[in-house]
Amino acid sequence: MSLLGGLTIWFTGLSGAGKTTLNRAVSERLTGCGLSVESLDADVVRKAICRDLGFSKEDRDENIRRIGYVANLLTRHGVIALVSAISPYRAVRDELRSSIGDFVEIYVNASVETCELRDVKGLYRKARGGELPGFTGIDDPYEPPLHPEVECRTDRETVEESVEKIMTYLEARFATAGKK
Amino acid sequence: MSLLGGLTIWFTGLSGAGKTTLNRAVSERLTGCGLSVESLDADVVRKAICRDLGFSKEDRDENIRRIGYVANLLTRHGVIALVSAISPYRAVRDELRSSIGDFVEIYVNASVETCELRDVKGLYRKARGGELPGFTGIDDPYEPPLHPEVECRTDRETVEESVEKIMTYLEARFATAGKK
Numbered sequence: 001m002s003l004l005g006g007l008t009i010w011f012t013g014l015s016g017a018g019k020t021t022l023n024r025a026v027s028e029r030l031t032g033c034g035l036s037v038e039s040l041d042a043d044v045v046r047k048a049i050c051r052d053l054g055f056s057k058e059d060r061d062e063n064i065r066r067i068g069y070v071a072n073l074l075t076r077h078g079v080i081a082l083v084s085a086i087s088p089y090r091a092v093r094d095e096l097r098s099s100i101g102d103f104v105e106i107y108v109n110a111s112v113e114t115c116e117l118r119d120v121k122g123l124y125r126k127a128r129g130g131e132l133p134g135f136t137g138i139d140d141p142y143e144p145p146l147h148p149e150v151e152c153r154t155d156r157e158t159v160e161e162s163v164e165k166i167m168t169y170l171e172a173r174f175a176t177a178g179k180k
Numbered sequence: 181m182s183l184l185g186g187l188t189i190w191f192t193g194l195s196g197a198g199k200t201t202l203n204r205a206v207s208e209r210l211t212g213c214g215l216s217v218e219s220l221d222a223d224v225v226r227k228a229i230c231r232d233l234g235f236s237k238e239d240r241d242e243n244i245r246r247i248g249y250v251a252n253l254l255t256r257h258g259v260i261a262l263v264s265a266i267s268p269y270r271a272v273r274d275e276l277r278s279s280i281g282d283f284v285e286i287y288v289n290a291s292v293e294t295c296e297l298r299d300v301k302g303l304y305r306k307a308r309g310g311e312l313p314g315f316t317g318i319d320d321p322y323e324p325p326l327h328p329e330v331e332c333r334t335d336r337e338t339v340e341e342s343v344e345k346i347m348t349y350l351e352a353r354f355a356t357a358g359k360k
Contacts, residue, residue, distance in 0.1 A: 036257055049246045052232040066229045070250060077216055077259045 005177070006036075006075035008068075008100050009170075011084045012093060012145060013108030014137045015123055016115035018154040018162070019084035022108060025163045027082050030170075038074055040067060042085035055134045061092045068096040075102055088136045090143040104173070106166060107148035110155040112137040185357075186216075186255035188248075188280050189350075191264045192273060192325060193288030194317045195303055196295035198334040198342070199264035202288060205343045207262050210350075218254055220247060222265035235314045241272045248276040255282055268316045270323040284353070286346060287328035290335040292317040 009026065011019040020041055027039045045067050046053070053059040064087050071081040087093050097103040115137065116124040127135035134140045145151075150169045152162035189206065191199040200221055207219045225247050226233070233239040244267050251261040267273050277283040295317065296304040307315035314320045325331075330349045332342035 038253060038257065048249045049229050051242075062231075069228045070253065073218060073250065074253060074257065077218065077254065077257060079257045 005102060006078045007080045007102045007104060008071040008075045008096075009080065009082045009104045009106060009166075010071075010087070010093065010096070011082070011106045011108050012087045012148075013154075014110065014112060014115045014142055015086060015135075016118045016120055017108040017110040018152070018159070019086075019108045021159055022106070022152060022154075022162055022166065023082045023084045025159060026166050026170075029163065029167055030080055030082075036079045037082065038079050039082045040071060040084070042067060042083070042087075045070065055140070057089065060087075061089060064089075064092045064096070068092075068100065071096075072100045075100055086136050086142070088140065088142045090145065093145065104150070104169070105145050105148040107145045107151040108162075109144070109151055109153050114155040185282060186258045187260045187282045187284060188251040188255045188276075189260065189262045189284045189286060189346075190251075190267070190273065190276070191262070191286045191288050192267045192328075193334075194290065194292060194295045194322055195266060195315075196298045196300055197288040197290040198332070198339070199266075199288045201339055202286070202332060202334075202342055202346065203262045203264045205339060206346050206350075209343065209347055210260055210262075216259045217262065218259050219262045220251060220264070222247060222263070222267075225250065235320070237269065240267075241269060244269075244272045244276070248272075248280065251276075252280045255280055266316050266322070268320065268322045270325065273325065284330070284349070285325050285328040287325045287331040288342075289324070289331055289333050294335040 011023050013019050023039050027037050030037045046063060049066050050063045053063045064085060067083055067085055071083050074081040093105065097105065119125055123132060123135065126132045127138045136142050150166050152165060154162055191203050193199050203219050203221065207217050210217045226243065229246050230243045233243045244265060247263055247265055251263050254261040273285065277285065299305055303312060303315065306312045307318045316322050330346050332345060334342060
């Protein structure tokens with residue numbers, strides 16, 4: 001697989017939908033191809049550059065813009081930046097698509113019910129108990145992508161199936177880029 | 181000139197000492213050598229990821245840590261990140277040196293008197309007039325580096341002389357890295 005220039009691969013979806021799992025798996029595959037890869041997990045980036053931000057719409061948008069700023073810098077230098085972030089609002093995701101250019105949106109789609117059943121981090125339980133007000137999918141909105149490059153139905157597909165979908169898309173994209 | 185891996189080149193000094201001027205000139209020289217270069221100016225980065233921060237010691241340190249986080253990511257991917265930031269506190273600069281590793285500190289040294297005479301942005305006038313409390317060099321401290329890789333005395337040297345000093349240092353460093 002070859003790639004001319006960098007790319008931002010943006011995993012959006014509810015908490016517990018499987019963004020981090022898919023990010024890691026795709027990152028390993030791309031690293032295995034000898035590509036320069038950086039995984040940015042919103043939870044980690046938040047501690048590094050967004051400690052001041054809360055979970056209001058304004059703060060969430062600012063959080064996504066800052067992660068986008070970092071992803072954009074890396075992309076411009078030929079890195080594949082893989083970002084996992086709930087990023088619930090469509091407008092700011094579209095803003096990043098437009099400013100970064102080389103942008104692939106992966107909709108990690110599982111229903112709230114499924115994510116709540118998994119509840120890996122125990123966050124849904126806390127949200128239902130009123131400990132986490134403004135929790136996406138419970139009492140805060142999630143706006144799904146209208147035209148994502150790839151949609152992974154993680155409530156119906158295995159991780160391997162989702163990863164294959166993403167890799168198939170990327171291979172086709174890189175092949176086209178190589179022919180330009 | 182060849183380089184194995186990235187590097188952070190950190191320009192520290194008072195407002196008006198010439199950090200941005202030297203950053204631009206060195207950036208052009210390195211780009212001319214075919215290297216992958218990104219200039220990060222603290223004033224610009226502040227708008228992108230530090231809009232919440234003021235100029236208290238705590239906020240200044242957090243500002244520098246965030247810029248350092250971005251520079252570190254770029255450095256890890258083989259980019260030469262050139263940062264211009266007053267970065268008045270020694271401890272946080274040393275913290276970045278230690279976390280980034282490939283770190284070159286350039287002390288852009290001109291006296292407060294010289295910087296105030298230049299006053300390109302009119303900031304010293306405002307600071308003296310009480311409009312900008314906590315202004316570095318006037319009523320806020322600047323802790324000069326104890327062992328910078330390069331010191332540019334911009335009150336005595338021409339821009340060309342300062343750039344040559346930096347390039348001579350970098351060429352020697354890259355040559356050594358190439359022999360490893």
